[in-house]
Amino acid sequence: MADNDRVRVAVLGASGYTGGELIRLLLGHPNVELTHLSSERHSGETIASVLPGIRNHPAAAKLRFAPLESYDEVDVAFACLPTGALPPLMPKLSERAGRVINLAGDFRLTDSEEATRHYPGSAEWTDAFSYFVPEFSPPPGDSRFLNLPGCMAVASLYALQPLMAADLADGDVVVEAKTGASGGGNKSTEPPAERIGNFRVHKPYGHRHAPEISQALRTFAGRAPRLRFSTFSLDVSRGILVSAYGLLRPDVTRLDVKRAYGVAYAHTPFVKARSQLKTPADFPMLKSVIGSNMAEVAVAVRGDQYVAVTAIDNLIKGAAGQAVQAFNLVQGYEQSTALPFTAVTP
Ligand SMILES: NC(=O)c1ccc[n+]([C@@H]2O[C@H](COP(=O)([O-])OP(=O)(O)OC[C@H]3O[C@@H](n4cnc5c(N)ncnc54)[C@H](OP(=O)(O)O)[C@@H]3O)[C@@H](O)[C@H]2O)c1
Numbered sequence: 001m002a003d004n005d006r007v008r009v010a011v012l013g014a015s016g017y018t019g020g021e022l023i024r025l026l027l028g029h030p031n032v033e034l035t036h037l038s039s040e041r042h043s044g045e046t047i048a049s050v051l052p053g054i055r056n057h058p059a060a061a062k063l064r065f066a067p068l069e070s071y072d073e074v075d076v077a078f079a080c081l082p083t084g085a086l087p088p089l090m091p092k093l094s095e096r097a098g099r100v101i102n103l104a105g106d107f108r109l110t111d112s113e114e115a116t117r118h119y120p121g122s123a124e125w126t127d128a129f130s131y132f133v134p135e136f137s138p139p140p141g142d143s144r145f146l147n148l149p150g151c152m153a154v155a156s157l158y159a160l161q162p163l164m165a166a167d168l169a170d171g172d173v174v175v176e177a178k179t180g181a182s183g184g185g186n187k188s189t190e191p192p193a194e195r196i197g198n199f200r201v202h203k204p205y206g207h208r209h210a211p212e213i214s215q216a217l218r219t220f221a222g223r224a225p226r227l228r229f230s231t232f233s234l235d236v237s238r239g240i241l242v243s244a245y246g247l248l249r250p251d252v253t254r255l256d257v258k259r260a261y262g263v264a265y266a267h268t269p270f271v272k273a274r275s276q277l278k279t280p281a282d283f284p285m286l287k288s289v290i291g292s293n294m295a296e297v298a299v300a301v302r303g304d305q306y307v308a309v310t311a312i313d314n315l316i317k318g319a320a321g322q323a324v325q326a327f328n329l330v331q332g333y334e335q336s337t338a339l340p341f342t343a344v345t346p
Contacts, residue, residue: 006033007075007331010097012068012086015039017182018103019080020051021320027057029324029338031331035074039065071096076331078323079103082185083119090125100145101326102129103319107147108212118208132326135268136161136220139329146326149216151318152177152231153209155242157216158271158295159308162264163246164221168257169306173225173246175213180236180286183314195235202231238315239286244308254301261299269336270317270325274298284311291344293321293336316340 009026013019014037026032042050048060068089071077077097079086083104086093093100106122107129109115115122130143133154140146149157156175163169179202181188181195210229217224225246234241248257261273270293276282277298284296289311299308312318321339328335 006031008033008035008073010036010038010071010074010077011080012036012038012071012077012089013080013082014047015042015050015065015186016080017186017315018319018323019078020054021315022078022080022323023047023051023063024054025316025320025324025338027054027059031333031337034059034063036071036077037063037065038068038071040067043067073097075099076101076327078327080320084121087121087125094128094144098144099330101323102145102147103323105147105150105208105212107131107145108150108153109208109215111211111215114211114215118211131216131219133157133216133220134322134325134329134335135265135271136216139326141330141332143330146330148319148322148326150209150212151183151312151314152179152207152240152242153212153216154318154322155240155295155310155312156209156213156229156244157220158297158312159242159244159299159310160213160217160225161221162260162273163257163299163306163308164217164223164225165264166256166260167223168248168252168260169225170247170249170304171225173227173244175227175229175242175244176232177209177229177240177242178232178234179314180234180239182238183240183318190233195233198233198235200233202233204230207231236286238290238313240310240312240314240318241284241286242310246306248301248304248306250304252304257299257301257306261297265297269341270321270339271295271297284309286311286313287343287345289313289317289343291316291340292342293317293325293339294341294343313343
């Protein structure tokens with residue numbers, strides 16, 4: 001522990017989009033002292049000079065980036081590195097950090113074939129990591145190593161979990177995930193002129209979040225449908241809207257479905273099921289979640305068909321906010337500490 005019972009926290013990959021968002025949230029956390037913020041490109045520079053959204057915070061002129069390898073012992077290290085960068089660091093990091101919370105995908109998949117295809121180089125440490133989704137698993141207090149879910153995967157999971165857990169759906173599910181530009185990190189090579197005013201396919205098949213959704217549904221709902229998962233690039237900087245389409249089992253009613261979502265999200269402060277769906281604006285939408293740690297979920301039923309929808313801010317509920325929520329739970333703090341419930345709108 002650091003002074004005043006604050007935990008010493010490192011953010012590895014702190015100059016990126018998720019790392020910067022994590023710093024923003026943790027600067028407001030009463031139990032955290034940020035002791036190491038890594039960036040190779042910006043080593044020695046203040047966070048105020050690199051992260052414009054943070055530069056007016058009183059601490060921003062004093063906190064500096066340092067090379068990744070220069071960290072001292074810390075209580076908790078958040079890893080916001082590109083996929084593949086963390087596994088080779090684990091032998092040393094496991095000795096110097098009491099707990100590691102990984103935002104990248106490295107240790108999410110347990111099926112060795114899928115893991116090798118999507119996350120080569122992760123095998124040695126995968127068993128040591130717990131895949132943690134705050135709403136569906138108890139805080140793995142004993143686990144030193146947590147891997148958080150993918151942003152599009154978790155939005156899809158929130159949409160489908162109640163249907164699957166209550167065994168209300170029949171057959172295949174088609175999931176479309178539309179995501180904003182910050183999902184690709186701050187080194188995306190896509191020219192703004194090609195994103196602005198556009199809406200296009202990202203990956204029609206083969207996205208690595210597809211096996212993660214199936215695995216998570218098997219784990220948390222006890223069953224996974226055959227999934228068709230496609231992703232799309234939206235012209236917004238933040239936000240994910242997922243829609244999942246499928247058929248209900250015979251004799252399942254709208255009320256059964258409504259009840260399943262109500263039960264699943266009755267006690268989840270950061271995932272809300274919307275039940276009054278009278279107008280399109282009642283459905284989950286980006287403007288209701290951007291800037292917050294909220295996931296909004298709704299399901300519309302007509303006859304034997306359903307459309308389940310989730311909206312999240314990819315950098316908060318899909319990444320840094322989820323990480324703070326997980327941190328709060330495993331450290332024994334109030335789960336909402338330093339997390340915003342309200343969105344930035346218009
Ligand atoms: N963006 C999202 O919406 C989102 C959501 C959920 C999960 N994630 C996952 O979170 C991770 C970070 O995403 P991001 O969007 O924040 O990426 P990003 O904006 O590209 O930031 C990457 C960070 O890692 C550092 N870095 C890059 N290569 C490195 C290396 N080889 N060794 C050490 N540090 C290195 C960069 O520091 P320098 O200053 O040195 O370049 C930067 O701080 C990714 O694995 C991503 O899949 C992202």
